[in-house]
Amino acid sequence: MTTGTEDYYRARAAEYDLVYDKPERQDDLRSMRDWLRPLLAGRRVLEVAAGTGYWTAVYADAAAAVVATDVNAQTLAVARGRRHWPTTVSFSCADAFDLAGVPGDFDAIIAGFFWSHVRLGDLGRFLTGVSERLAGGGIAVFMDNRYVAGSNYPLARTDSGGNTYQRRTLSDGSIWEVLKNFPSPAQVRAACAPIARTVTVTELDYYWTAVCELGPGAR
Ligand SMILES: C[S@@+](CC[C@H](N)C(=O)[O-])C[C@H]1O[C@@H](n2cnc3c(N)ncnc32)[C@H](O)[C@@H]1O
Numbered sequence: 001m002t003t004g005t006e007d008y009y010r011a012r013a014a015e016y017d018l019v020y021d022k023p024e025r026q027d028d029l030r031s032m033r034d035w036l037r038p039l040l041a042g043r044r045v046l047e048v049a050a051g052t053g054y055w056t057a058v059y060a061d062a063a064a065a066v067v068a069t070d071v072n073a074q075t076l077a078v079a080r081g082r083r084h085w086p087t088t089v090s091f092s093c094a095d096a097f098d099l100a101g102v103p104g105d106f107d108a109i110i111a112g113f114f115w116s117h118v119r120l121g122d123l124g125r126f127l128t129g130v131s132e133r134l135a136g137g138g139i140a141v142f143m144d145n146r147y148v149a150g151s152n153y154p155l156a157r158t159d160s161g162g163n164t165y166q167r168r169t170l171s172d173g174s175i176w177e178v179l180k181n182f183p184s185p186a187q188v189r190a191a192c193a194p195i196a197r198t199v200t201v202t203e204l205d206y207y208w209t210a211v212c213e214l215g216p217g218a219r
Pocket residue numbers: 001002003004005006009010048049050051052053054055069070071072075094095096097111112113114117
């Protein structure tokens with residue numbers, strides 16, 4: 001199973017972090033950084049689709065251990081070079097739909113800005129894979145974009161499965177059609193309900209976050 005965005009993010013790796021420079025988003029990003037670090041403090045974290053490690057850098061010093069994964073070696077190369085990392089942090093290539101092979105025991109999983117790239121029909125399988133890595137209990141953390149006209153690329157089309165797509169241009173002039181969904185809080189809660197005891201969805205101006213508690217009492 002793929003998101004169809006693998007090649008796009010491989011090509012975008014070197015310029016990806018520019019998305020975090022958008023001036024209108026800085027207050028939200030500051031709030032999310034302040035929120036994330038204590039949330040993952042002391043936890044053994046599996047990061048899925050870590051990309052260039054922007055969020056890894058936010059919480060890595062507070063976490064007990066981190067395995068940051070992505071399907072693309074190119075984005076992970078940017079992540080490795082981002083800063084000096086604690087020895088408790090490692091990076092490795094892994095498919096978000098095949099997390100079983102990632103070595104380690106985890107009590108937290110974070111996937112930032114990945115949910116939006118998963119086809120609606122594939123979300124259940126992705127979330128089941130997440131829950132299987134947290135069978136002993138823990139939290140799953142998701143963060144993603146809300147659609148804000150003028151700040152996001154416009155939606156170019158919707159497919160028969162309800163997935164939405166944007167047309168994006170990279171600095172080399174290449175044009176890409178990228179799957180990008182913008183779920184409502186109710187849709188996020190409904191998707192997480194089968195794997196989670198509790199689901200807390202929070203909306204900021206430009207982003208949403210979800211924290212799922214998983215464990216023995218999970219439905
Ligand atoms: C929008 S970026 C998010 C990167 C990072 N989490 C962040 O928030 O800055 C999406 C990431 O998903 C990765 N990706 C796409 N398909 C994937 C897959 N099937 N398995 C793992 N990672 C994938 C891309 O390589 C890219 O790094």
